[in-house]
Amino acid sequence: MEPRMTSQPVFTLAAGLLICALAAPDAQAQDTGQAHSHTLHEPVFADSSHIVIDGTSNRSDWTVYAPEFSVTLRMTEDNQPADVSLRVDALAMESRKSTIMDRLMRDALDTDNHDTITFASTGITPSDSSTYVVVGNLELAGTEQPVTIPVTRGVNQSGQVVWDGQVALKMSDFGIKPPTAMFGALHTGNDVTIRFRLVELPGD
Numbered sequence: 001m002e003p004r005m006t007s008q009p010v011f012t013l014a015a016g017l018l019i020c021a022l023a024a025p026d027a028q029a030q031d032t033g034q035a036h037s038h039t040l041h042e043p044v045f046a047d048s049s050h051i052v053i054d055g056t057s058n059r060s061d062w063t064v065y066a067p068e069f070s071v072t073l074r075m076t077e078d079n080q081p082a083d084v085s086l087r088v089d090a091l092a093m094e095s096r097k098s099t100i101m102d103r104l105m106r107d108a109l110d111t112d113n114h115d116t117i118t119f120a121s122t123g124i125t126p127s128d129s130s131t132y133v134v135v136g137n138l139e140l141a142g143t144e145q146p147v148t149i150p151v152t153r154g155v156n157q158s159g160q161v162v163w164d165g166q167v168a169l170k171m172s173d174f175g176i177k178p179p180t181a182m183f184g185a186l187h188t189g190n191d192v193t194i195r196f197r198l199v200e201l202p203g204d
Helices: 099-109
Strands: 039-041 050-057 062-065 068-076 081-089 116-126 131-140 143-155 161-170 186-199
Touching: 081 131, 131 161
Parallel strands: none
Antiparallel strands: 039 068, 050 062, 050 186, 068 081, 081 116, 116 131, 131 143, 143 161, 161 186
């Protein structure tokens, strides 16, 4: 099953995680310490882009997929990332293994009241020519927390620009109680990792 993305980006992972959502970026590009802040373009991302959440339990590790998300990445005129925002449809998230797990996940995320996960960057700092440190605010289950995400920019075999990143979180930091099942015989760990890969489509 291929991830279903909007054909035109709105944030945004990203981030939201590998990045969550985001208040839309201001009309003016944020100051990221680059010599130029004028936005040149906003890449469009391929359907092969994906966001997943990995976790553990006392029985086995597990993965949840987020097939419905939108990302907006704004680039400066010298081709550096200026800001990024992400919006994930929490109701569409799925384990692809168990409807019981999907129900427990949605209950834990309180999707009846908080049906989206969002991320908005507050700063992007280059570490070297291909890696960046993205700082921003992630809103999960109605709770917002600052997060720091290392992101790598590379090129795949098809010549497409690819952005990879991941961030480790604790459910409890967002007021989430790790799900349990089978009267407590099955319980999940508090630690999760959000991973993402964003694949750019060729520009015009």
